[in-house]
Amino acid sequence: MLEPVAMVWGRLDRLSTRRYVTKAVWARLSEISGECGPEVDAERILRERLRRRLAEQGTVPVTDSVGWLIGRALPRRALCPDRRCDDGRRMDTRADCTACQMLVLDGRALRSRAFAKASAALVGGRANQPVLEAELNTSWQREAAVMAVRREDAAQERHTLERVWDEQRAQYAAQEAARQALACTVCGKLESTGMCGRCRDERRVEELVAEAVEVAVAAWGVGSEPCRLDAVRRTEEGMRGAVDQAVTDLLAAGGGVFPESVALAARLAAELQLAALRRRAVSRFAYQPPAQAEYKKVFATEMQRSHLHDSLDEARKASEEAAQRARFNTAYALLDDQVRTLQIAQPAAEADADAEPGWYAQAADQVRALIRPAPRERAVSVRRPTTSVA
Structure with a gap:
């Protein structure tokens, strides 16, 4: 699966270093399978990622083989929150990432609003660069503040859910302990969860x-x-x-x-x-x-x-x-x-x-x-029914 970077892999002359990189490769494969599902070809996705990273490197030589593999070639890169995105494309379908496209459209809409607001009071609808940059900076700060509030609300909601889950787990543990302590309803044996x-x-x-x-x-x-x-x-x-x-x-x-x-x-x-x-x-x-x-x-x-x-x-x-x-x-x-x-x-x-x-x-x-009943001392587990079979 490391064929695209075989030249870089060949420079790793120490066995411990190769084991370290191999462990990182398996971790990335597990990450891909976990995010995209077991039916995808994780090795194919990783090979395509390594080809892209090597093409981006171009003619610049790789001086630190381990650092380049661990820090640049193997990790997933995405600007959106979708865990299946890598370099703006979906790893499972190879299609353009919708979340990344939405971020791009949001940025364009933000710049359009800033330009319209900066040029509204000027003659001819033309805004100079300093005014546009100031308005755009203000818009970005406003958007960042809104996103910070949203993240804070999400974190608070997550903490609330975690407290609820902890309470539910504690309640379940108490119920399970009480159930384990129940005596058998038939023979009375203690700690038999209701029936031994x-x-x-x-x-x-x-x-x-x-x-x-x-x-x-x-x-x-x-x-x-x-x-x-x-x-x-x-x-x-x-x-x-x-x-x-x-x-x-x-x-x-x-x-x-x-x-x-x-x-x-x-x-x-x-x-x-x-x-x-x-x-x-x-x-x-x-x-x-x-x-x-x-x-x-x-x-x-x-x-x-x-x-x-x-x-x-x-x-x-x-x-x-x-x-x-x-x-x-x-x-x-x-x-x-x-x-x-x-x-x-x-x-x-x-x-x-x-x-x-x-x-x-x-x-x-x-x-x-x-029907001849078995001796009581032998057929311990056989109980004759008292009701008829209809």
């Missing part, structure tokens, strides 16, 4: 079981109430069996096992079991008519562009991959839509259940009663 890790993992296990039931009902229990009841039974047995097995294996390993470790093992087992269940559900939806239609449509569309590939086999392979992606994306969408439909219908079912439990709710409670 063990209780949080145990609650998450129940949430994962509920999610698994929704996925299973959406995939295999939509046909009839007996099918839904069977999906609930098999899913709860599978989820809780996997959780209990993970806890049993952990305790069988021996050694002192913390209750937090048991709860964590239960949560991880439930997450793995839910992920496997979702994969099976997606595979089921992947071969239903909507997903099959999407597969055929994408495959036909991709095969129409077979001329972009080297051979027909490569075109078929690429089309097959694209069609499979479309198939499974459609399957995921179908599964999510079915789960949302069940979730929307669930509150109404719960409201009806408050008045009089239906036969399905009663049957679901019977199914849960038939």
